[in-house]
Amino acid sequence: MALDPQARRILDVMGQNPAPLDLPLQQLRAATADFSRPKTVPEVAQVKDIEFPGVAGPVRARVYNPNPQTSSPQPALIYIHGGGWCLDSIESHDSVCRGLANQADLVVFSIDYRLAPEHPFPAGLEDCYTATQWICSNAQQLKLEPTRIALGGDSAGGNLTAAVLMLAHQRHGASIAFQLLLYPCVHMKAQTGSRTAFARGYVIEPDLLDWVIDSYGGGHDSSDPLLSPLLAADLSFMPPALIVTAGHDMLRDEGKQYADLLQQQGVKCIYKCYEGLIHGFMNHMYIWPLDMAEQATAFCAKHVKDALNSTTRHP
Numbered sequence: 065m066a067l068d069p070q071a072r073r074i075l076d077v078m079g080q081n082p083a084p085l086d087l088p089l090q091q092l093r094a095a096t097a098d099f100s101r102p103k104t105v106p107e108v109a110q111v112k113d114i115e116f117p118g119v120a121g122p123v124r125a126r127v128y129n130p131n132p133q134t135s136s137p138q139p140a141l142i143y144i145h146g147g148g149w150c151l152d153s154i155e156s157h158d159s160v161c162r163g164l165a166n167q168a169d170l171v172v173f174s175i176d177y178r179l180a181p182e183h184p185f186p187a188g189l190e191d192c193y194t195a196t197q198w199i200c201s202n203a204q205q206l207k208l209e210p211t212r213i214a215l216g217g218d219s220a221g222g223n224l225t226a227a228v229l230m231l232a233h234q235r236h237g238a239s240i241a242f243q244l245l246l247y248p249c250v251h252m253k254a255q256t257g258s259r260t261a262f263a264r265g266y267v268i269e270p271d272l273l274d275w276v277i278d279s280y281g282g283g284h285d286s287s288d289p290l291l292s293p294l295l296a297a298d299l300s301f302m303p304p305a306l307i308v309t310a311g312h313d314m315l316r317d318e319g320k321q322y323a324d325l326l327q328q329q330g331v332k333c334i335y336k337c338y339e340g341l342i343h344g345f346m347n348h349m350y351i352w353p354l355d356m357a358e359q360a361t362a363f364c365a366k367h368v369k370d371a372l373n374s375t376t377r378h379p
Contacts, residue, residue: 065339067312070354075265075342077352084272089150089181096151102159102350106166109133116198119190120183124176125199126154128165139170139212139372141244142199144192144228146219146344148276149180159350160218167365170372171208173199177224184282185291192224193231200238212372214242218346219315220276222248226293226322233301242371243305244364247315247343248322251294252277252286256317267343268314294322304332306367308360311339334367336360 067075081099084092110132115122131138141164145157154161154174165172177191196215203210217225222245229240263270281291289296305326309319316337323335338345338360346364349357 065311067342068340068354068356070352070356071312071340071342071345071348074348074352074354075267078267079265085275093151096147097153097156100152100156100347100351102347104350105159106162108162108165111162116195116202118194120178120187123191123195123198124154125195126158126161126174126176128161128172128174130165130169130171134207137203137207137209137212139168139214139369140173140199140203140206140208141165141168141170141214141216141368142173142175142196144175144177144215144217144221144224146217146221146246147179148272149185149188149220149223149280150276151179157218157347160346163350163361164365164368167362168369168372170214170369171206180276180282181279185280185284188280189224189227189231189290193228193237196228196232196240197237200240211239212241212375213238214244214368214372215240216244216246216368218246218248219343220249220280222246222319223250223291223293226250227290229302230290230293230296240303241375242368243303244368245305245307245319245322246346246364247309247313248307248319249277249315250322251292251318252281253292254294254318256321258316258318259314262312262314262316266312266314270314273314294318294325298329299326299331300329302326302329302331304371306334306336306364306371308364309335309337310341310343310345311337312341313343315343336363 110129177188326333345357
């Protein structure tokens with residue numbers, strides 16, 4: 065399928081920006097934050113920041129609650145933002161989380177984790193794991209239904225989502241009911257058709273991808289499944305999944321391969337590729353017109369909501 069015309073216009077604007085690696089790190093982060101600042105900010109009934117203990121100091125999360133007055137325990141989505149493990153923040157994904165909270169009618173917790181290269185693997189992963197365990201352990205205090213908690217993220221956040229679920233299995237941590245992976249990076253050194261076909265001019269380029277992977281990996285073996293979930297020997301313990309990719313994205317093929325692997329190992333997994341879209345479309349739709357991304361967001365929200373509503377509730 066041809067590139068969506070609205071996505072094409074986004075790429076044209078991106079092409080006018082300086083090459084990311086031409087900028088010092090802090091300047092790159094500032095430029096990325098400025099470029100990704102949403103023009104549309106959906107209203108949510110209650111938005112607040114919280115902190116809880118982490119392995120290296122407090123971990124911050126932003127909580128989006130569309131129904132703060134309800135007395136009934138609510139379903140929740142713990143969301144891990146993308147940005148190549150080195151960029152972006154809960155601020156850059158604020159509108160994404162607002163949209164998911166409203167459309168899926170659940171509480172969203174957006175996790176602020178430590179970034180590489182200052183904090184390489186497994187620092188960010190441990191923050192996300194700690195956050196997930198804390199939220200699940202404090203479900204009653206947070207007025208959440210513990211059997212209806214999902215975990216999700218986009219790009220690097222999708223990678224961290226998969227890795228958190230692996231750690232939870234290894235460490236006998238809290239159970240997660242559903243996972244949402246949006247255009248995830250699941251193989252650090254993948255050699256796929258999409259990594260070749262969309263290597264130039266489609267948001268992610270090889271030099272940037274190599275830099276964020278090396279910065280986050282910090283010299284660790286890239287075949288470790290906590291870095292490359294696609295290489296895991298056993299994924300049969302994983303919760304049901306929705307994996308969404310973009311047709312014009314370097315990461316498309318590995319996302320499809322991961323969905324296939326989950327299905328082969330008996331995990332219920334829905335896979336959906338939006339052929340006309342580009343990497344990061346969940347963010348782009350709040351900055352520029354992108355009708356297909358709005359449809360994709362509604363699709364994701366519906367599937368998360370339906371999945372959590374179908375799980376067994378506590379009496």
